Amino acid sequence: MISTPVAQDILKILSKNARLPAADMAKMLGVAVTVVEDTMRALEEAEVIVRYTTVVNEQKMPQMKRKIRALIEVGIRPERDRGFDDIARRIAQYPNVVAHYLISGAYDFLLIVEGDSLEEISSFVSDKLASTDNVRSTSTHFIMKKYKEKGILIGEQEVTERLAIMP
Amino acid sequence: MSMMLSRRVRDLPPSGIRKFFDLVVGAKDIISLGVGEPDFATPWTVRSEGVYAIEHGRTSYTSNLGLLACREAISGYLKDRFSVSYNPETEILLTIGVSEAVDIVLRTLLDPGDEVIVPEPSYVCYGPLVQMAGGTVVSVDTSDTGFIPTPDMLQSVVSPRTKALILCSPSNPTGRVIPKETLLELLALAVKHQFWIVADEVYAELVYDVAFTSVASLPGAKDHVILLNGFSKAFAMTGWRLGYLCAPPEVVAQANKIHQYSALCAPIMAQYAAIEAVKNGLSELESMRRSYEHRRNYVVTAFQEMGLSLHVPEGAFYCFPSIRETGLSSEVFAMRLLEEKRVAVVPGSVFGLGGEGHIRCCYAADFDLLKEALSRIAAFVKAL
DSSP: OOOOHHHHHHHHHHHTTOOOHHHHHHHHHSHHHHHHHHHHHHHHHHSSSOOOOOOOGGGTTTOOOEEEEEEEEEEEETTTTTTTHHHHHHEEEEETTTEEEEOOOOOOOOOOESSSSSSHHIIIIIIIIITTTTEEEEEEOOOOOEEEEEEESSOOOOOOOOOOOOO | GGGGSSSOOOOOOOOHHHHHHHHTTTTTTOOOOBOOOOOOOOOOHHHHHHHHHHHTTOOOOTTOOHHHHHHHHHHHHHHHHOOOOOOTTTTTTSSSSSHHHHHHHHHHHHTTTTTEEEEESSSSSSHHHHTTTTTTEEEEEGGGGTTTTOOOHHTOOTTTTTTEEESSSSTTTOOOOOHHHHHHHHHHHHHHHHHEEEHHHHHHHTTTSSSOOOOOGGGOOOOTTEEEEEEETTOOOOGGGGGGOOOOOOHHHHHHHHHHHTHHHTHHHHHHHHHHHHOOOHHHHHHHHHHHHHHHHHHHEEEEEEHHOOOOOOOOOOOBOOOOTTTOHHHHHHHHHHHHOEOOOEGGGGOOOTTBBBBBEEEOHHHHHHHHHHHHHHHHHHHH
């Protein structure tokens, strides 16, 4: 059920709008509502769909306490019998780490780290991250502004002025 | 005053859409399914090529036919996507949208009194442009065959003066796609009676769950088909005004004379943008197509649930349901829907024979608005 074309269509639609009712999706895809519901359940159970979440533009909500975010490049000292996955497991566990990737190039891990203040992130880097076994180097870049996230442009939307009636 | 104006122009019927247009313009809370263009902006990669062209001073005329690089790009694209082959040097002419292409093709083909067969309901420009070119429109009502023109119905109107048949597939306003077998029969008819098929295939990329066949790709089509296509619908480039005409070299050379005197060339920045569209725009084209397809499915189901009958549109972004059972004329239906429910659709009567009793709904609209519009139409129909 999770390898059907319908499942792929559902994933594409949900990744743009996770709140679209199953009934609407069924009409869009020309299948029964139960097919959509069953497929979604199967995708959830198989953990293909891990979670439904939101893309937030904090800039529009000044009263909200903003999280500070940083990108951290991490160099790893490889060790016999100890692969990247093993080291990553130790780092990714920290709640401050909101994303963690193994990448090619000059360093090994790219982390996105979140905290309530610069100090919180600084102390995470010095106390936790830099002192983790096999971590050779860290380089921290604080994020100043968000332009796009999960494929969605943040900020002013483009407005097209179409004529209401055209042959 | 009117005596100082051309009789030919004065004799043109006014656009049936005009009156309606004036009502809708200025009204604020209206949801419009009356548009005739994509709801996407042009893919960014294409837009940025246009900007690059402008920034680098590419703001001049091009050759009358258009930039050779652009014609080469189109030639390759047509071969890849539709298995048709046209020589970029002599068989492709870039025009200001497909609209200009229709105009100059008709002026190239027609002598006074020549007849052009137009299967209807059809896009609104064909008839008036035939008249402006001095020809006579021979309308054929296709509503009995699900808006697909058949050889039988055409056979009965072919005359020694028949110069051309206009085909628009996928169709505006019905969304129908003419099947390959029918195209083969229509082409055979054109060969037998020696007339041209003018194929407006501007919606060719927007086809759902059927395979699209370009009439120009059929064996023996080359000498009887003039292929018109453009970037507006496929690549969401309506405002760039870029279309093209593909035909044997003699036709292109003659059409180019009119084009050179009346338009000179298509906009150069649009030509540069178009090269990028066919080179790097195809994946965005596909995601737009999928998005239309989802909305097509939704709209078709919604109308079926309302009890309105329709021929499932296989292409373009229009749905053309019958509203005959409501007992209202298409114009009254559209007018009341607008006044009572604030939803704009186009009455089928403006598209010629066989259009009455239908409404055209464009589903290239934001999904939430589309859904709201359909629930308003459902409430309107139910209350009748």
